[in-house]
Amino acid sequence: MFTILIDDREKKPYSFPDFNTEQQRLDVGDYAIKGYERHFAVERKSLNDLATSCGSERDRFEREIKRAQSLARFAVIVESDKANAQGGNYFSNIHPNSVIGTVEKWPTKYDTLHFEWCGSRDRARKRTVELLTEWDRQYLR
Numbered sequence: 121m122f123t124i125l126i127d128d129r130e131k132k133p134y135s136f137p138d139f140n141t142e143q144q145r146l147d148v149g150d151y152a153i154k155g156y157e158r159h160f161a162v163e164r165k166s167l168n169d170l171a172t173s174c175g176s177e178r179d180r181f182e183r184e185i186k187r188a189q190s191l192a193r194f195a196v197i198v199e200s201d202k203a204n205a206q207g208g209n210y211f212s213n214i215h216p217n218s219v220i221g222t223v224e225k226w227p228t229k230y231d232t233l234h235f236e237w238c239g240s241r242d243r244a245r246k247r248t249v250e251l252l253t254e255w256d257r258q259y260l261r
Contacts, residue, residue: 122256123154124249134164134245148188151248153256160193160255162248166241167200168210174222175214185230192259195251196235198223199244205237 126133127146134151146152149161165173173181188194208216223235238244
């Protein structure tokens with residue numbers, strides 16, 4: 121079993137009771153596999169955070185995505201569903217079309233990136249574990 125690294129800047133870290141975890145500064149993402157943080161990472165986003173990252177924090181977020189291009193896999197896990205984003209159910213003033221458009225366009229521009237709408241925080245946490253486990257099996261075993 122692998123150890124999950126949690127970025128030490130993560131404001132609302134997931135708990136992973138079935139895994140060993142360690143906090144440390146990650147160059148990219150919020151979660152990674154210890155020893156493979158330069159290969160795989162998961163970025164957690166609430167819907168509010170995603171909207172801000174597509175709007176006023178767009179340049180900063182895109183710089184992180186560009187850094188992630190050195191990884192084999194980089195996923196952005198969204199703790200909401202697409203319908204909430206389309207409905208503008210977030211605090212930012214950015215138009216929903218801009219959020220959805222960014223989520224759809226950036227994976228075509230950045231090879232290792234993909235976004236996943238998970239519907240809730242708990243499902244996003246579970247999907248984070250699934251992705252890390254899948255990457256561990258697929259690439260590291």
